[in-house]
Amino acid sequence: MSTTESAIASAEAHSAHNYHPLPIVVASADGAWMTDVEGRRYLDMLAGYSALNFGHANRRLIDAAKAQLERVTLTSRAFHHDRFADFCTRLAELCGMEMVLPMNTGAEAVETAVKTARKWGYQVKGVPDGMAKIIVAANNFHGRTTTIVSFSTDAEARADFGPYTPGFEIVPFGDLTAMEAAMTENTVAVLLEPIQGEAGVLMPPAGYLAGVRELTRQRNVLFIADEIQSGLGRTGKTFACEHEGVVPDMYVLGKALGGGVVPVSAVVSSARILGVYRPGEHGSTFGGNPLACAVALEVIAMLRTGEFQQRATELGDHLHHELGVLAGGGAVETVRGRGLWAGLDIV
Known part of the structure; x- marks a missing residue:
């Protein structure tokens, strides 16, 4: 053998x-x-489902991790540590936001976003207790916890894991009319992937994200962008929402934030939204640990130069041109995507 x-x-x-x-x-x-x-x-060609946006064993990230390993890797959040403030400050600046709530995995960050939206809905919007609704898109993929699979339309991911968590309305991806019809006074958030990754790198119709932004603003509903796969340089922009000039109320980040070295995720938003939390209401043993912060700080520094976004744009243009040639030759039926993210339907 x-x-x-x-x-x-x-x-x-x-x-x-x-x-x-x-x-x-x-x-x-x-x-x-x-x-x-x-x-x-x-x-x-998978790049760790986008966790490896900067490649395997990127020297800058490995060096940052090694240096931190020699100092301190974990403290309780009962203390401050010397990498935490810089991490939160730099990530908030990168996102054009004010506050960061760090976690570990993408699913944890999505759960945090759901909890945050509900808490904001009850405390700020005035939704009656237990009545908060969040609108999501069909064919979504936001993770695999019991709450998240409760609003999945993928039978394989959902079957045999009930009973399911209530409080979610599913509408077709790209359909603003359906989204508006689903909104009520109890709607606290719309949770979307700007590009649906696991569904096949499905692109939204032109103007859709801008329409969601305007609709949510009019109805006092939070727009939560799950950029765990689409964000941090993969599409040629720091965030996929930027392709339509859209800034959501909340970014959900993960995967590439840890550079393929350590799990790092975060919810990034404004003080009026993340400010609803008080000590003891949410937390994580490893969330925001010194090692994670050290690696993520290097990721943020790399993204701030714009070099990786530009490279994803240039190589992405070449990639999509060549895939278009294959499509023209009959080997490929459909090509979708942005930057260095592509989905194909092969004949």
Whole structure:
């Protein structure tokens, strides 16, 4: 039995079968390339579902992590630590916001956004207790917790995990009329991916995000942009919302914020929204830890130069041009996406 076969057999025997990986056992990686245990090299076209926007083993991020590992990696949030204030300040500036609530995974950040919107709805908007509604789009993917799968339309992700959490209205992605019809006085937020990633890199109709922004502003409803996959340079802008000149009330960030080194996520918003929290009402043991903050600070510094956004634009133009050639030749039926994010329908 080869090294690859042995590793796969062991994984199959001792790990839950919630994934069905390709028969590749990665041993090392650098940039866009991975090397398996047999020495074969592969071009990584998944990039850790966008967690690796800066490539594998990016030197700046590895050096930042190593330096922090020698100092302190975790403190309780009962204390301050010397990387936390800088992280919150720099991330808020990058987003054009005021406050940051750090967590670890993307799903945690989405849960935090849901809790925040509900709390804001009750305390600020005046929605009756227990009546808050959040509008989401069909074919969404926001994570895999029991609350999040409650508003999924993917049967595979949702089946057998009930009873489901109430309080969500599902409307078709890209349909402003349906969204407006779903809004009531108890609607506290609209939660959307600016580009639907897991659904197949589905692009919104032109003007849709701007329409959502205007509608939510008129109805005193929060616009929450889940930029966990679409954000932080992947589409050629820092945030995918920027392609329509839209600034939401709240960004939900993750994946690339940790540079593929450590899990880092965050909800970023204004003081009037995140200011609803008081000590003890929400938290995380590892959220905002020194190691995570050190790596994320380097990610933010890299994004502030605009270099990576520009490179994603230039290489993305080339990518989509060449994919268009394939589409013209009949090998590919449809090409979608922005920057270095692309979805294909293959004939």
